[in-house]
Amino acid sequence: MILTGGCRCGAVRYEVETEAQLPVYACHCHQCQRWSGSVFSLQALVPEAALTVEGPLTVYEKTTEDRTSTQRICATCHTRIYNTNTRRLGIAVLRAGTLDETAALDCKAHIYTAYKQDWIELPEGVAQWAESPPPDEFIAALMK
Template sequence: MLNAQRCSSNIRTRGPIAVGRQTEITEMIEGSCLCGNVRYELRGPPQSMYYCHCSMCRKATGSSFATNMLVKESDLVIIVGAHLLKAFQSSPGENRYFCSECGSPIYSKARDRENVVSIRCGTLNGDPGIRPTEHIYVASKAPWFEIRDRLPQHLGEPEL
């Protein structure tokens, strides 16, 4: 049975991203929350980007799905407002970090995903140079949303 309540705790990088869907990263990636009191930099290249349709991501973003990007934990640097980040344990071993002032979700960290964090792409200030490569947890997607692209769709988490 699929665990539609839990998102991305077992997603790991699966090697290089599909060629042709990416642009070259020439500068540091920056991001911030809605109020601007939390700002961060990604000092290394993102590993992958995906659309998540699990109910946890839908509720955390208030949208039909979340666009997430995996990066090395050591590449995420909170440059302003680290003291404003609060964590919510959404499932055992997984915390979602958000700005305590405006509520913007910034990233999540799962115990099962060592040295990797999942950035909420809606907080990016520019183009990260990669594009989503798949949809996950489509078995629990919002019933009013129809996926119209040709990216692979996985009922739960993709096989590694």
């Protein structure tokens, strides 16, 4: 199936080729809170090769001690569309809220919960980690 999405002004549009609805997760880290202007960022991991983007993008890179994160942002309205990083080659972290159809999204995990707002209650039975999850456990939670 083809999932579509884009930025809020419509200048950037994308398609994701996938066999099923995307599993999404919420990141509660302070960087995601600041980037989104909200209490968490809702994201989906997709193979970068499955993502086709059209429209004007601005690229922003942030380097920390262990990786470089490359953000792709609409050059017109500055909506974050996706990012990649040097620790997960070939994987795009898509901002799930930019999908055209979001009603069927199912949040499978919460990460960096040590930084979540105290008034947010996480659902029972949903995988969660206080910091960055072990990759194998994280992928297993997303595939449930």
